[in-house]
Structure formats: structure tokens, C-alpha cells
Amino acid sequence: MSKTKPTKKKAAQGKAKPIASKSKKSAAAKKPASKPVPKKKVKSAPAKKSLPKKPVKKASPPKSAPKKKAPASKPVAKKSAVKAALTKAKSPTAKPAPVPAKPTPKPIASAKTTTQTKPVAAPAPVAKVTKAAPAFVTASKTAPAPVSAAVKAPITKKSPAQSLVAAGPTKSGALFYDSHMHTPLCKHAWGEPEEYAQQAVKAGLKGIIFTCHCPMPNGFWPSVRMSESEFDTYVALVQRAANAFKGKLDIRLGIESEYYPGCEEYIASLHQRADFHYVLGAVHWQAKEYLNKFETGTIENFRRAYFENLAKSAESGLYDCLAHPDLVKNYHPDSWCFAIVKNTVTTALDRIAATGVAMELNTSGLNKSYSEMNPGIEMLRMMAERKIPIVVGSDSHRAVRVGEHFVTALNNLTEVGYEKVSYFLNRQRIDLKISDVLASLKKAADHNA
Numbered sequence: 381m382s383k384t385k386p387t388k389k390k391a392a393q394g395k396a397k398p399i400a401s402k403s404k405k406s407a408a409a410k411k412p413a414s415k416p417v418p419k420k421k422v423k424s425a426p427a428k429k430s431l432p433k434k435p436v437k438k439a440s441p442p443k444s445a446p447k448k449k450a451p452a453s454k455p456v457a458k459k460s461a462v463k464a465a466l467t468k469a470k471s472p473t474a475k476p477a478p479v480p481a482k483p484t485p486k487p488i489a490s491a492k493t494t495t496q497t498k499p500v501a502a503p504a505p506v507a508k509v510t511k512a513a514p515a516f517v518t519a520s521k522t523a524p525a526p527v528s529a530a531v532k533a534p535i536t537k538k539s540p541a542q543s544l545v546a547a548g549p550t551k552s553g554a555l556f557y558d559s560h561m562h563t564p565l566c567k568h569a570w571g572e573p574e575e576y577a578q579q580a581v582k583a584g585l586k587g588i589i590f591t592c593h594c595p596m597p598n599g600f601w602p603s604v605r606m607s608e609s610e611f612d613t614y615v616a617l618v619q620r621a622a623n624a625f626k627g628k629l630d631i632r633l634g635i636e637s638e639y640y641p642g643c644e645e646y647i648a649s650l651h652q653r654a655d656f657h658y659v660l661g662a663v664h665w666q667a668k669e670y671l672n673k674f675e676t677g678t679i680e681n682f683r684r685a686y687f688e689n690l691a692k693s694a695e696s697g698l699y700d701c702l703a704h705p706d707l708v709k710n711y712h713p714d715s716w717c718f719a720i721v722k723n724t725v726t727t728a729l730d731r732i733a734a735t736g737v738a739m740e741l742n743t744s745g746l747n748k749s750y751s752e753m754n755p756g757i758e759m760l761r762m763m764a765e766r767k768i769p770i771v772v773g774s775d776s777h778r779a780v781r782v783g784e785h786f787v788t789a790l791n792n793l794t795e796v797g798y799e800k801v802s803y804f805l806n807r808q809r810i811d812l813k814i815s816d817v818l819a820s821l822k823k824a825a826d827h828n829a
């Protein structure tokens with residue numbers, strides 16, 4: 381469950397724990413779903429030419445791969461395959477990282493999966509950060525709760541994350557991470573993880589964190605997320621990319637985890653199914669279920685309810701950071717007026733600041749109907765006044781967007797008073813000076829050009 385401070389994960393390296401997705405039949409099976417998540421209008425199509433495509437194979441799990449989840453209780457046993465894989469230097473990347481034998485039903489796996497074939501350099505970096513991190517024991521990581529099972533432990537609040545000292549820059553000078561991006565498993569993103577990784581290297585990033593849309597119970601907006609049965613495939617995809625880019629880019633497993641009142645236990649359990657490095661909470665007002673529940677009064681009331689739910693998501697203690705925190709401005713964007721909801725936002729930010737949870741500056745907002753980053757500058761300034769930590773994410777649904785508008789985002793942060801920007805590894809916040817990040821992006825991009 382919940383992650384309280386003491387619950388921090390430790391870098392146990394060994395056993396790969398299965399990220400088994402035991403679970404219930406995909407709730408997603410049911411169809412409906414309302415409108416798709418705001419699709420970005422990024423035009424350029426992913427160029428996959430450079431990557432040799434190859435189908436994900438359902439090879440039998442290599443020993444290093446995650447085995448079925450064991451009921452175990454000790455930390456070591458709990459390590460997820462991904463983290464274990466990232467942690468250990470082993471896997472020779474010469475060969476494509478095999479995808480766990482899991483019956484991977486989905487298309488993503490199908491033909492398009494690509495695999496990095498080039499020999500990988502020293503495996504060091506990826507594992508490095510993990511190991512360097514002080515021991516954050518995950519006492520709570522007990523046997524993965526069956527999705528269907530309710531979380532027994534009470535959901536406790538996440539204590540304000542401690543800021544860690546970041547590992548140094550890479551040889552290229554790269555220092556920062558893009559902490560929000562997707563995979564085709566969510567059905568509205570395009571391109572293989574390796575393509576996103578390649579773009580990240582070009583953008584001068586040190587690493588990327590995949591945060592695809594999580595499965596949800598009871599058929600909650602299934603058309604824009606991975607199904608229960610695809611969860612293991614997701615973990616395997618990220619692991620495959622991490623292996624392929626070892627030594628070149630630090631690739632981590634995260635999740636964009638839906639916040640919807642009533643689903644807290646499911647979500648808490650979900651967060652135990654893998655060793656996520658970053659859990660990004662998201663309130664998506666576009667979900668039919670959300671609209672049915674909250675679109676009951678005026679437009680303004682709907683907007684206010686959004687910010688109230690945002691505050692509740694922070695107070696749930698389930699998340700490291702809150703995604704695109706003013707996404708609701710795309711609801712009737714023509715009449716969006718920050719001043720009208722400012723009091724509500726003020727209250728919400730006071731509540732959020734009290735939890736210690738970080739908030740995201742999402743650059744994809746520029747591609748949405750209300751064309752402006754999420755949040756806009758005024759709300760961002762209010763966040764700065766409350767010293768709410770900021771994580772920058774591109775929310776890429778296409779590889780070409782990785783790292784997009786980061787310089788502008790960082791400059792905006794400076795403009796409103798921020799001196800630091802953050803990212804998460806091992807679910808621990810790491811702060812960097814914005815000036816250092818800006819310099820690193822240029823230097824690394826030039827180096828990798």
C-alpha cells in the first residue's frame with residue numbers, strides 16, 4: 381500500500397520479482413469510454429526507420445527475467461523484474477531483451493516492437509543511481525495483492541518526499557529526465573519505447589520515465605489505457621528499452637495512475653504490482669464516469685470540483701506528483717478564466733502543499749485545445765509561493781515530443797520564482813538547480829548531435 385516515508389524502496393538487487401499481473405479479467409474489456417484523452421496534434425509521425433523492427437517474443441523468461449510473483453515477503457523477493465534488471469548489470473544487451481513469457485495478448489507486442497540491436501556500452505549508469513540511493517526499504521512491498529483484493533492496509537498519507545542528491549551528469553553532460561511519456565499500450569500513443577529513448581538522447585536528457593495510463597477497474601474509460609492483461613507487457617516493454625539503452629540513457633518504469641474517487645484501494649494495490657520509480661497521479665475529467673459524476677451543475681462548478689479532486693488526490697497519499705494540474709481548462713476552453721476559479725485553486729494548492737506531493741509542469745498543454753502548458757503561469761506562480769516541488773514532463777504520446785519545450789518550461793519556472801526542479805527515482809524526489817539543468821540540456825544535446 382501506501383507509501384509512507386518509511387516505505388521507501390530499497391534497492392534490492394536481486395531477485396526479480398514478478399510483476400505478475402494476476403488479476404482480474406481486464407475490466408477494460410468493456411468498451412465505451414468517452415472521448416479520448418486530449419490527443420495531441422503532434423504532426424510528425426514517428427520515424428521508425430532507424431530501428432529494426434522485431435516482434436516481441438514471448439520467449440521463455442530468461443533467468444533474469446521476472447518470474448511469477450512469489451508470495452514472499454522479504455524485500456529481495458519483491459523486487460520487480462524491471463528494477464532488478466535495471467539494477468543488475470547483467471543482461472548482455474547484445475540480444476534483444478526478451479519479453480517475459482506472459483501471454484501478451486496485445487498488439488503492441490505485435491509486429492512493431494523494435495529492438496535495439498546495437499551493442500550497448502557499459503551497463504553502469506542505469507544501475508548506478510539505483511544503487512546509490514540510500515536504502516529506502518519497502519517494508520510494505522509484500523506480496524502483490526491480487527488486483528481484485530482490496531488493500532487491507534489503510535491508505536496512509538505519503539509523507540513529504542525527501543530530496544536526494546542527484547547522481548552526477550553523464551559523460552555527455554546530461555542531467556535531467558523527462559518524467560512523463562507513454563507507450564502504444566494506452567491505445568492513443570505511437571512509437572516504440574526505444575524511439576522515445578532515442579529522441580531523449582538527442583534532446584540531451586539523462587533519462588526518461590515511462591508513465592503510461594494505468595489499468596482501471598470496472599471498465600473505467602478502457603479505450604485510453606492498458607488493460608489488466610497488458611500490465612506485464614508494459615513492464616516488459618520498458619525493461620526491454622532500458623536494457624537496450626543501458627549506458628546511453630537511464631530508462632525507468634513509472635505509471636500515470638488515475639485518481640478517481642472510490643478507486644483508491646484498487647490504485648493502492650496497483651502501485652504494489654511493480655517497483656515503480658515514479659507514480660504520477662492524474663485526474664482526467666474527460667472520462668465518461670467522471671463527467672457523469674461531476675458534470676451536474678455549472679461549468680464553473682465542474683471546474684471547481686476538478687481542483688477539489690486534485691487536492692484529494694494529493695491527500696490520498698498515493699502519488700509522488702500530480703499530472704497536468706489544470707487540465708480542466710480544456711473543458712469549455714473558450715470560457716476558461718483563471719480568475720473565476722482562483723479561490724478554489726488557492727485552497728487546493730494549500731492542501732496540496734501540506735502533503736509534500738510534487739506537481740507537474742506539463743509541456744503538452746501547448747498542444748491541447750487551451751494552448752498553454754499545464755499549469756499556466758499564474759497557477760505556477762502560486763505553486764512557487766507554496767514551494768511545491770515541480771517535475772517537468774512532456775507527456776509524449778509520440779516519440780518526437782520527448783523533451784519538447786523543456787527550455788521554455790524551465791525558464792517559466794525561473795520566472796515565477798523557482799530555483800530548483802525535480803524528478804523521481806525509486807519514488808524519492810531528486811532536486812536539481814534549474815540553471816544546471818538548462819546548461820546540461822544544451823551541452824548534452826550538442827554532444828549527442
Ligand SMILES: [Zn+2]
Pocket residue numbers: 417562566568593777
Ligand atoms: Zn494519454
Ligand SMILES: [Zn+2]
Pocket residue numbers: 560561562591636775
Ligand atoms: Zn500522460
